[in-house]
Amino acid sequence: MPAAIHAEGLARQFRVLRVRPGARADAGGGRARGYARVDALSDVTFSIEPGQMVGYLGPNGAGKSTTIKLLTGVLRPSAGTVRVLELDPCRQRQRLCAQIGVLFGQRSQLWWDIPLIESFFALRYIYALGAEDFRRQLGRLRELLQLDAFLQTPVRQLSLGQRMRGELAAVLLHRPRVLFLDEPTIGVDAVGKDALRRFLLEINRLDGVTILLTSHDLGDIESICGRVLLLHQGRLIGDGPPAEMTRRFGVRPVLILYFSADGRVRTDQVRDRLPPDCTLEARADGALAVTFDRMALTPPQLLSRLGDLPILDFRLEEASLAHAFLKVYGGGA
Numbered sequence: 001m002p003a004a005i006h007a008e009g010l011a012r013q014f015r016v017l018r019v020r021p022g023a024r025a026d027a028g029g030g031r032a033r034g035y036a037r038v039d040a041l042s043d044v045t046f047s048i049e050p051g052q053m054v055g056y057l058g059p060n061g062a063g064k065s066t067t068i069k070l071l072t073g074v075l076r077p078s079a080g081t082v083r084v085l086e087l088d089p090c091r092q093r094q095r096l097c098a099q100i101g102v103l104f105g106q107r108s109q110l111w112w113d114i115p116l117i118e119s120f121f122a123l124r125y126i127y128a129l130g131a132e133d134f135r136r137q138l139g140r141l142r143e144l145l146q147l148d149a150f151l152q153t154p155v156r157q158l159s160l161g162q163r164m165r166g167e168l169a170a171v172l173l174h175r176p177r178v179l180f181l182d183e184p185t186i187g188v189d190a191v192g193k194d195a196l197r198r199f200l201l202e203i204n205r206l207d208g209v210t211i212l213l214t215s216h217d218l219g220d221i222e223s224i225c226g227r228v229l230l231l232h233q234g235r236l237i238g239d240g241p242p243a244e245m246t247r248r249f250g251v252r253p254v255l256i257l258y259f260s261a262d263g264r265v266r267t268d269q270v271r272d273r274l275p276p277d278c279t280l281e282a283r284a285d286g287a288l289a290v291t292f293d294r295m296a297l298t299p300p301q302l303l304s305r306l307g308d309l310p311i312l313d314f315r316l317e318e319a320s321l322a323h324a325f326l327k328v329y330g331g332g333a
């Protein structure tokens with residue numbers, strides 16, 4: 001089966017105006033101003049199979065939104081090729097639009113001043129959807145996204161979480177096969193995020209929709225994406241399941257140990273009982289944090305080695321994508 005999304009050697013540069021230091025921004029003439037080239041994306045190659053749900057991860061300015069714009073035909077690549085459902089997004093944009101959905105969480109594609117439902121009616125005509133088809137899909141989305149309470153409300157009066165549910169319905173009305181979501185949970189509270197995550201899992205499972213998703217909430221990606229692509233300064237630096245990424249970037253689980261106050265356990269007593277590659281750190285609350293390699297030692301094995309010490313309580317902090325993110329982008333990897 002051909003890939004749903006394929007990017008090969010994808011690159012995009014921007015020419016940006018730079019005002020020379022000391023020069024007034026509004027000064028005319030070439031000497032005060034100059035152009036600089038920004039490499040927003042360099043030599044990015046990946047393929048996404050139909051039905052996959054992939055997280056696209058990177059810090060601010062890494063090139064995530066630029067990639068989505070290239071994949072949806074909003075921007076033209078400076079180099080490389082892109083195929084989405086075997087179509088060229090720039091040259092075959094209209095054909096592609098009928099089969100994809102794009103959501104930029106920062107912007108709205110709904111009509112601001114009219115009730116939400118009216119935007120859906122307008123989209124029905126834009127996508128030339130049959131009456132029955134539209135009725136069925138809208139009914140489904142109303143139920144899955146619980147839209148009924150605010151269908152008649154003008155979009156400008158919706159809360160952020162309500163608007164995002166409306167936006168998702170709008171991009172799914174025409175039953176796209178591929179969905180691009182750029183920060184779909186931005187500003188949404190924990191309950192709303194959880195509902196959106198479950199919704200995305202549901203449409204992925206039921207309809208086999210291929211989803212490429214960016215988010216600064218790594219919990220979004222960790223909980224729903226079986227695969228992540230890591231982007232750094234416009235280059236792809238990692239591709240695999242979230243757990244593999246955390247391992248690859250050397251992020252390990254941490255066992256936090258609490259000893260009884262009168263036990264007087266010295267750090268070196270713990271040290272002596274553990275393999276040399278475990279690291280120990282005393283925490284401000286008196287607990288001891290043991291970082292260990294899960295491949296070499298399971299938490300029960302670790303605890304049994306310390307069984308003769310007066311352990312009062314313990315807590316396991318799993319290696320998370322958030323830790324890997326901090327390590328990679330915070331300069332620790």
Ligand SMILES: Nc1ncnc2c1ncn2[C@@H]1O[C@H](COP(=O)(O)OP(=O)(O)OP(=O)(O)O)[C@@H](O)[C@H]1O
Binds near residue numbers: 059061
């Ligand atoms: N239209 C543009 N003109 C000039 N530079 C741009 C343009 N769009 C993006 N850039 C630059 O390209 C780089 C990548 O931007 P992009 O918006 O793709 O990042 P991002 O990964 O989506 O970041 P964020 O997490 O902040 O949304 C940045 O350096 C940005 O300033």
Ligand SMILES: [Mg+2]
Binds near residue numbers: 064065066182
């Ligand atoms: Mg962005």
